[in-house]
Amino acid sequence: MFVYADNAATTCVSKTALDAMMPYLTNMYGNPSSLYSFAQEAKEGLDAARKTVADCIGAEPREIYFTSGGSEADNQAIISAARVGAKKGKKHLISTKFEHHAVLHTLDKLKKEGFEITLLDVHEDGVVRLEDLKEAVRDDTALVTVMFANNEIGTVQPIKEIGAFCREKGIPFHTDAVQAAGHMHIDVNEMNIDMLSMSGHKFHAPKGVGVLYAKKNMPLLNVIEGGAQERGKRAGTENMAGIAALAAALKESCDAIDENTEKIIPMRDKLFAELSKIPHSKINGSLEYHVPGTVNMCFEGIEGESLLLMLDANGICASSGSACTSGSLDPSHVLLSLGLPHEVAHGSLRLSIGEYNTMEEIDHIIEVVPKVVDYLRNMSPVWDELEKGTRPHLI
């Protein structure tokens, strides 16, 4: 049996998205910036996609900028707010310890340019606290950026409250909503969000296309210079096929959020209930404030990488952290931010399911994981010491 349980890394392209992109890959190849009527069809498609995306998050079409993905949207939002703030003498930026690297590495770059960065702690439940943010803000804070839902552990942050606080203080607020868009209801006005990033391939559009929402009073700077596309804020001939697919996939996902959640939650709950029966296992974060499909657990005494290879041999695609950090042997910064010891963080498993998964697939995972964990523990010298009591159990 083949089970794709890595939807937080990327998702399959839906039929709706594929159908939406086909015209732009075949007969409708005009450049939306050209003046003749043949190209105007593409321009109309672009306008329609922008309106669709805006409607999905309660924004206005002119507040939607298409990008090459979530990473670019994060870069542009943060760099814009930082440089605009610096002109007014504001060189302090606030974020959290468990952001995606698209955010953390952008902040690192700005730090080298003289910005001061405060990264908020994440509590053991995988949620940051508004009180911590209140203590961190300063008169020279130029931006607060806090992710909507974490990509490794799935926990959802108090976005509306953070947004309200930032608005009261007059500080721009950005959220990386890549894991939430299409999976949770988002209204940028109701949630007091000034800027928001999304990525098509996390909700069944293809890879390489994303969105930056920026409220109309937010000054945006270019990170890609060139032509006057996207109201002069993002140069480059539009990825028409990708944009049309993103809009169609986002609408399809947003229209079905409640239905999909109802389908996914029982699968996730069963997965968690069964896997937590494995001795010396624990959930990372908590399931209280959570996107529907992501479960992240640690199993003491094993290596996440070995676990993944054995799951792969059993047809199961999963992840030990984010796809971006795999390949490096450092434990995930997200799990360390929760206060997990290194050796425990190494034994982590992220399963992220979606509406395309079935209960039969969940049963397959539930059958395979305990066996594999047992097998690996039996070979592990660390597990041996834990069992003999010469090394203390940490979970």
Ligand SMILES: *Cc1c(COP(=O)(O)O)cnc(C)c1O
């Ligand atoms: C996937 C992801 C990104 C990066 O999006 P790309 O479109 O792959 O560049 C950024 N942030 C989060 C939280 C993600 O999960």
